[in-house]
Amino acid sequence: xxxxxxxxxxxxxxxxxGFTQEGAYNLRYNGYALCHGDTEHIKIxxxxxxxxxxxxxxxxxxxxxxxxxxxxxAASGMTDLVYNDFYVEEGAEVTIIAGxxxxxxxxxxxxxxxxxxxxxxxxxxxxxAEKHYGEGEGEGGRILNPETRIFLEExxxxxxxxxQIKGVDSTVRxxxxxxxxxxxxxxxERLMTHxxxxxxxxxxxxxxxxxxxxxxxxxxxxQGSSVQTFHPKAVGNAGCHAHIQCDSIIMEHAKVSSIPxxxxxHIDAAxxxxxxxxxxxxxxxxxxxxxxxxxxxxxxxxxxxxxx
Amino acid sequence: MLKVENLSFSVxxxxxxxxxIDDVSFSVSxxxxxxxxGPNGSGKSTLVKLLMGIEKAEGGSIRLEDSELTTYxxxxxxxxxxxxxxxxxxxxxxxxxKKLLSIAAGGKLSENNCCDLLSGVGLCAREYLNxxxxxxxxxxxxxxxxxxxxxxxxxxxxxxxEPEAGIDLWSFSMLVKQFEKIHREKKESIIVISHQEKLINxxxxxxxxxxxxxxxxxxxxxxxxALFAGGGFFGCSKTD
Numbered sequence: 001x002x003x004x005x006x007x008x009x010x011x012x013x014x015x016x017x018g019f020t021q022e023g024a025y026n027l028r029y030n031g032y033a034l035c036h037g038d039t040e041h042i043k044i045x046x047x048x049x050x051x052x053x054x055x056x057x058x059x060x061x062x063x064x065x066x067x068x069x070x071x072x073x074a075a076s077g078m079t080d081l082v083y084n085d086f087y088v089e090e091g092a093e094v095t096i097i098a099g100x101x102x103x104x105x106x107x108x109x110x111x112x113x114x115x116x117x118x119x120x121x122x123x124x125x126x127x128x129a130e131k132h133y134g135e136g137e138g139e140g141g142r143i144l145n146p147e148t149r150i151f152l153e154e155x156x157x158x159x160x161x162x163x164q165i166k167g168v169d170s171t172v173r174x175x176x177x178x179x180x181x182x183x184x185x186x187x188x189e190r191l192m193t194h195x196x197x198x199x200x201x202x203x204x205x206x207x208x209x210x211x212x213x214x215x216x217x218x219x220x221x222x223q224g225s226s227v228q229t230f231h232p233k234a235v236g237n238a239g240c241h242a243h244i245q246c247d248s249i250i251m252e253h254a255k256v257s258s259i260p261x262x263x264x265x266h267i268d269a270a271x272x273x274x275x276x277x278x279x280x281x282x283x284x285x286x287x288x289x290x291x292x293x294x295x296x297x298x299x300x301x302x303x304x305x306x307x308x
Numbered sequence: 309m310l311k312v313e314n315l316s317f318s319v320x321x322x323x324x325x326x327x328x329i330d331d332v333s334f335s336v337s338x339x340x341x342x343x344x345x346g347p348n349g350s351g352k353s354t355l356v357k358l359l360m361g362i363e364k365a366e367g368g369s370i371r372l373e374d375s376e377l378t379t380y381x382x383x384x385x386x387x388x389x390x391x392x393x394x395x396x397x398x399x400x401x402x403x404x405x406k407k408l409l410s411i412a413a414g415g416k417l418s419e420n421n422c423c424d425l426l427s428g429v430g431l432c433a434r435e436y437l438n439x440x441x442x443x444x445x446x447x448x449x450x451x452x453x454x455x456x457x458x459x460x461x462x463x464x465x466x467x468x469x470e471p472e473a474g475i476d477l478w479s480f481s482m483l484v485k486q487f488e489k490i491h492r493e494k495k496e497s498i499i500v501i502s503h504q505e506k507l508i509n510x511x512x513x514x515x516x517x518x519x520x521x522x523x524x525x526x527x528x529x530x531x532x533x534a535l536f537a538g539g540g541f542f543g544c545s546k547t548d
Contacts, residue, residue: 219401219402247401281398283394283398284398284400286362286382286398287394287397287398288411289381289382289383289386290360290362290382290383290386290391290392291386291411291412291414291457291461292383292386292387292414293383293411294383295383301403301411302400302403305400305401305402305403305404305407306400306401306402307402308402308403
């Protein structure tokens, strides 16, 4: 299947590993599956419940395989609502590369709402990476509302690496996680807004099992007159550990709110939240300038590293 | 090579103006090592910050070879050949040691070059390349990485603000070796702010700064004996 230049450009932005039509993959383009492939251990099936989207079945035999499921929207005025469900069997080890890029050259809003649900079996290990990106010279908005629901069985390990890199005018991100005994969650969220963009990120992590843990790092940069709101919430219902760290760099006329919520419902629940919002550290700028970078170059290096 | 004339700088606090650097003139020739020493609060760090352009002088001039640096910004002075190591290096979230050293070198730096730089300041290189210069390295590790950033690129003149502060004795001796190497090659001039006898005794010339003015400047033979007479004064200490 040949992919046009514009789509390939957007794919390059959202899939660092390089999207190829090999192994297990599904490329969704303007609201339909453009191409897809299975492997022995990973099967991708179109949903049959009337909703748009796919079910991805990952067998316990899958060890070290990668699934690519990017979404590209190049049509102005389109709203795409997709439900993708992942069934990861006991003992599987898999990397899932998702992400959505919108190229909107028109005057109407383009919107993608991706609802991803993960059922992760005992001792399985999943790395899920998603990148969100918008571009195009049109005045129409580029709107992305991802919803991620993760259910972890005993001793499952889930690493969520989510990033909004540029060009998304409005986003409401919802993440919900439930963890059983010994399950481990690692979240890295990176978010960049500029101009008059808005971003809301709500994250609920419920630790139900003894020995379960969650480590959540959220880093954001707000430029222009953009507005960001973070509401991370951890609930400990058993002897568990959770650490939430939110760091934001605020620039120009932007606004950032960080509203942490931690709830302990068990004597052995240990939950920590740290949040900091501040401008770029002037000593960092001076250090980089003393190595020959201009003020603008120094700021962009600091931001790039911070969101790395 | 470096010629500083009538440099002045003052600060105003609660309506009162205080001279921090008061009409300071001196020069450093090519390959020369000048150690600036003196009591705390004498203006040593401010003087070097004025040279680097981090603080703006209110009077005087700074020339490096044929370039008049006085109106130059920090990055323009860096490009003109000046290097500067912070006394308290800033930390960067998300920045790896390798990335910082590459920026310092002015472009991509091979893994081997990075390792050489880190070994030169007493750090076990491979362990450090992908570590972040965030709040995880110790103060001593940060100081050594800071010095490596200055050594990453050739300069006409390198300035080090109390390189010995906050590092252990073993790292200090590695550092002394690095200074000896630069000094021996005579390609780069060095200005070091220090209270350490070992560094002071490596100097070609020593400047003693007090209350923002040069109390004495001269060869090591002229100045050093008086500094350490009677067990040390002006904040200088014996190392052995």
